Amino acid sequence: LQVEGQGAEIGLDPVVVAVDMRIQPPDLVDLRSDATRLKAALSDRGYPQAHLGLPVLADLSERLRAQNWQATLALRGSEVVSVLPVGSSLFGLAVDVGTTKLAAYLVDLASGETASKTGAMNPQIAYGEDVVSRIAYANEHVDGRVLLQRRLVDTLNEMLADLRDQAKVGRDQVVEAVVVGNTVMHHLFAGLPVQPLGAAPYVPAVSEPLEFLAGQVGLELAPGAYVYLPPNIAGYVGADHVAMLLATEAAQVFTRQLGRTVVALDIGTNTEISLFHQGRVYSCSCASGPAFEGAHIRDGMRAAPGAIERVRIAGEQVQIYTIEGAPPVGICGSGILDTIAELLSAGLLDGRGVLNGDHPRLRRNDARPIFVLASAETTGHGREVLVARSDVNEIQLAKGAIRTGVEILLAEAGIRDEDIQDFIVAGAFGTYLDLGSAIQIGMFPDIPRQRYQQVGNAAGSGARQMLVSASQRLLAAEIVRQVNYVELTTHPAFTGEYVKALSFKPL
């Protein structure tokens, strides 16, 4: 099992394994209960002390008779989680619950291969764009938390049906799930309270690994299947970050106790950052805001067809590239990042974020300077697409927050930018952004480009790894145990670093 751009293979060591069985049927002399005779057969096969939960017992009798007293059992340690026709393959569900998007994968537990994958929008968006508004919704509405959970699980069940359909897999073959998400998504999925996550000191209800029957949250897996949620680090550093670390070189450095210094981050409305240095781990979260998702940006939009995603300014020429080459209708995160980097290079933007200078695309509307990326006649909607001073400021706040997080972790470890040997950027935006632009605007440190790795949705990869490897679960727990969590908002160096990082000048 490999994650894009990463070298490490992990061994297969799934939590649930298949055991083919033949069970002695009852007769007038052998009157043992169905459960007793199944346990006896398992004991003969070298699995003593087996346990069967109520959901599995509920249709055990019918299955054993229908299958003529033969079965493939899905065994999770000593617990039978599914009773299947002989020869059935076992699958697991891996889910990355993003605040905005959901990604789900069906994984063959014996081979580790992804049998199918699918994506969807998080239906909770209807109740709030970001985690703060979701927390508010849960707090302010009777059964708000239950509703948010229900909507999410309903969508996950639809996605699972799609995954099973694609791969021609029965419900009872899906014998385990791993779900990762930020701490708020984690809590809402599990039905845990989010109120304390909405106010200082932002402590989670649970940070340790959780496992429970899929039926307890209404997830439609095999009747006895469990859901595993990896540990959280803090209220704003969630299990998705842990899963990302697991799937990247960071985990290798940790496991093999290599001396390498690694920064790994996942950019979102909150950006989680971890630093691995000399066997120690430091993590923090910074409120980078939704600007890179196109929110709070005048012509901002999500990365969708028609979004300007690349911008190059060469003299008076402005080259724009849109997603799928469609006529421009707005600008997405990587596009605005590029624009600002190019404006800086061209000397049209100063360190404070003021648009200034002489360029045919630079205009003043009511004394407020704007930079026109696409004229009305070239766009899909017949209006200009432009970048305003306020947009520049949003990006300043976002990049300032991220850089501050990196710098404070470095300071905690007593090291500097140039000591970073690997800088891992995960997540959708992190993968599409132009590294040169990110360095240019000061969001990322100015270290040699080859030290950077953009690894895509590594959280989903980490979730898949935890499906097929019990060792990876232990590793995730161990990383979390070792973390030195750094709370930025109360950190003495925060204000000073932030003010520095807001500037577009090199630090």
Add this chain to the structure above:
Amino acid sequence: LQVEGQGAEIGLDPVVVAVDMRIQPPDLVDLRSDATRLKAALSDRGYPQAHLGLPVLADLSERLRAQNWQATLALRGSEVVSVLPVGSSLFGLAVDVGTTKLAAYLVDLASGETASKTGAMNPQIAYGEDVVSRIAYANEHVDGRVLLQRRLVDTLNEMLADLRDQAKVGRDQVVEAVVVGNTVMHHLFAGLPVQPLGAAPYVPAVSEPLEFLAGQVGLELAPGAYVYLPPNIAGYVGADHVAMLLATEAAQVFTRQLGRTVVALDIGTNTEISLFHQGRVYSCSCASGPAFEGAHIRDGMRAAPGAIERVRIAGEQVQIYTIEGAPPVGICGSGILDTIAELLSAGLLDGRGVLNGDHPRLRRNDARPIFVLASAETTGHGREVLVARSDVNEIQLAKGAIRTGVEILLAEAGIRDEDIQDFIVAGAFGTYLDLGSAIQIGMFPDIPRQRYQQVGNAAGSGARQMLVSASQRLLAAEIVRQVNYVELTTHPAFTGEYVKALSFKPL
């Protein structure tokens, strides 16, 4: 904790105990999750490795804050099942699920005292009078099993609300339940399949002890509370019989390995019988039918006001006694038992069950002899209450089945009637029947009267014991493990014994 008529006290050793706690609140320096800090506090109190399930975590954060970081925890081994205000008492729910009647008790887990009790009809009666028709309903209707479970659990929840109301106890204080019933009731309560119980060789889905979260069957206890179901012996010897044994001298004989020979039985549509002899246990079930509950008897009725419950024939005089002294409207089990015994004594009934002789109350309707217990002018409904030849035959079948069970168990142990030192009769009918009559008609062996004990609803007492004593649960499991189950229907001696036992002559 004592059961009526029995001498043994059991020690208090509840599965769930209360622990008062003070928990360190979070602050800007101590950012541990709520669960982590609770576990740390428990560890400091000598309870390391505590576990919290999803239902408890779901409102842990709110409770800890509302209770100012103090709590009484209900601990079940290492698992926290309820988080309560400091000083709360813990209670358990004991239920005896009869095919016809439900009995429920709320027990103070610290004192072992019964705080409140209540009874109700089993609502499943609407779907079938006896276990056979319940099995048929479950098999023949889509979701039939789910419906039967739902109706039962709804009624149990209403009973629990009544119990809590009586004793002024909050839902979250009810931290454990023990539910006993015959194997069909056990399976229907737990949502287990009953189809195999409806056809030879009548094997249960589960015979071992079961425990699961109350929420898994919809029982409204504390969020993390468990339900415990003691083991079954066989398809027709259920956990209620085991509970009964536990609450009687039978368990003492077993535990202390006394040499006493004990028969213990519980009369119902199926009568379960156990024999303890020289450290061995033999059990069987016999199809005694519903005659003693008034079914299949011409003027039969349940034990309710107006039911003739006692009958004495002295020459031409016939004395009848009704429940609550109301005008007679029918005859219940103990009344019909008495009638037949008195007819035998008076020489009006022969060994084969034929009514014969000369008595003003003995009449022939269309050549079919009947015995009039109450004339039309004395009854509540203006019709005669009488016993017909067919009624006599029903009782013959019933008492024959019971006696056959006793005799075959004795034969298995190689002993005879007179070797029985204690004969324990449990259950409602067993408590009200006249022992002399039972011996007279040959239902029970003719051994000295003082060897008999009538112990009432001992199954409910056994369930209460298992709430407050982990040792009693182990004892129940151990008894079941030791049982030699004797299947009567295929037993070589069955037919011969049954033919003998059908006669009203002494064996």
